[in-house]
Amino acid sequence: MRDRHDAGPGRVRGVSRRQVSGVGGALGLMAVTGLSASAALSRRPPSTGAELRSAVPLPPAFRVPLPLPSVAAPVGTTGGADRYEITQREATLEILPGGLPAGARELPLMITDRAFVDDGSLAYPALDPALRGRPGVREPCLGGVLGDVILVNGAPWPVHEVDAARYRLRVLNGSNARHYALEAVGADGRRLDLVQIGADQGLLAAPVTHHRLPVAPAERYDVVVDFSHAEVGSLVRVVNRLGTGRTRDVMAFRVVREARGDSRVPRTLSTDLPAWRRSDAVQVRDFAFRAGRMRGGHGWLIGGLPFDPARSDVTVDLGDVEVWRLIADAHHLVHLHLVGFRVLSRNGRPPLAHDAGLKDTVSPRPGEAVEIITRFDGCRGRYLFHCHNAEHEDMGMMANLEVV
Ligand SMILES: [Cu+2]
Structure with missing residues (x-):
């Protein structure tokens, strides 16, 4: 994804810094995952409809590798540089502020909750099982459908190996109705800072630090997490404080190697946010x-x-x-x-x-x-x-x- 929207000077034209970070990222993720633009949002679990129960055996948490969606293929490579062709109207060029984690340290994370029937297909309590006639769902789920399996990029409770360094997480809540209050918890039980750098439509003016980040369906958050203080070999769990039982776990990062800290979070991220009064x-x-x-x-x-x-x-x-x-x-x-x-x-x-x-x-x-x-x-x-x-x-x- 980064390659697609951060193609370098002269390639991304007529797109503001916020748009590069926000809309492009979200649309790119939707294109990659096939998620429809209208897919998700609602109540906190305590006030939502009944949670569906899966009829398949569920894997233990943090064993399945995190799948990462592929990025657009370059149209050519010259002198070691990949070339992408993007046609846009000509305008002032802006680039992302320097220093943010990038490449393998920028991860799209699409979080959903689903339930599965015994043949592995999705459970859904539609009034019309063919989904063509009467809209809506059965009574206990009127407030919104919740699943008992938390998927990140389509994998149940996955784990991803990381360096002891900063990572940029591009979070999308693609759930139908489930809200999350995300925390990153280290092996010592301490919470890591979730440094928000962007919202739905792009970069913030300045970073905002959260210990617990609420993410409602369809919202996108751009967050930097610093694993450099986590011990090599340890697990940093991402949990949902609004979940219960197994839906409290979301995914985990296993810190596998020391790394040079070459990234930073600029104090000014964007200067073009509209200031309507x-x-x-x-x-x-x-x-x-x-x-x-x-x-x-x-x-x-x-x-x-x-x-x-x-x-x-x-x-x-x-x-x-x-x-x-x-x-x-x-x-x-x-x-x-x-x-x-x-x-x-x-x-x-x-x-x-x-x-x-x-x-x-x-x-x-x-x-x-x-x-x-x-x-x-x-x-x-x-x-x-x-x-x-x-x-x-x-x-x-x-x-x-x-x-x-
Ligand atoms: Cu609603």
């Missing part, structure tokens, strides 16, 4: 994300309505700045197409540490009102916004945004 907004809109009735059954609604592909729910003028207030009854994962936004507030209070940067998915907690601000620029046309809990989305929680 509340006073820039020409509209403030409220959207309630709530349970309700749809086609005589259970649904998940935005503004009291289930999705209608033919209806325009919101019309905005191209170039306008707006504030949207997203009000949630349960955990929802509000995802806007077309634009990135910034989180202004949660229940009238300042945003949380992990709300930093430019985002396209935000997770209001039950009973919370989250304010976001964005400028609707780009292209006129019809776009979607929706809850990224896959089950909520399938049961109506989607709406049309018309940019005119």
